[in-house]
Amino acid sequence: MLPETTGIEFLRSIKEVPQVILVSSKPDYALEAFEHDVTDYILKPITYERFLKAAQKAKNIHEAVTGADGKGNEFFVKIKQELVKIYLNEIQYVEAYGDYVKVISESGKFVFLSTMKSLETKLPKEDFLRVHKSFIVRLDKITKFDSHTAYINNQEVLVSRTYRDLLKSKLNTLQL
Secondary structure (H helix, E strand, O other), rough: OOOOOOHHHHHHOOOOOOOOEEEOOOHHHHHHHHHHOOEEEEEOOOOHHHHHHHHHHHHHHHHHHHHOOOOOOOOEEEOOOEEEEEEEHHEEEEEEEEEEEEEOOOEEEEEOOOOHHHHHHOOOOOOOOEEEEEEEEEHHHOOOOOOOOOEEEEEEEOOOHHHHHHHHHHHHHHOO
């Protein structure tokens, strides 16, 4: 509930509408709400099933737009005089390379000017983790792990003591 304005008035006032699910007891506003690109419009009283349907719709739209499903999520880097596209879901790991970084991907190796810290802030934290001052790994690409090394397609990536426990907590492990 908005204190001094209605949801429709609020939508009229903003330029870029984020995902919005409007809840109202007034069916008259539904048409105008959809003209403002709301994700869904729920009439009161709300049932759990109806709310779940709206939330799933919002999740599906979010994944389609952000590429959270692993498709279309990419960034461009400047290599020599060209901008080259790197797909996030293909990255296996990133290695510090002096003043550059080297991205090891299913599509190849890419070396470009950047700091590890700068690149780390641009990578989704739920998918990537810094495991050493010189390495960032994509968590779902790790095939095995011991106390000092993560393995990605038989390639050894150093894991420092500082990041070891965090890596263990991020991996879906079954303790026997």
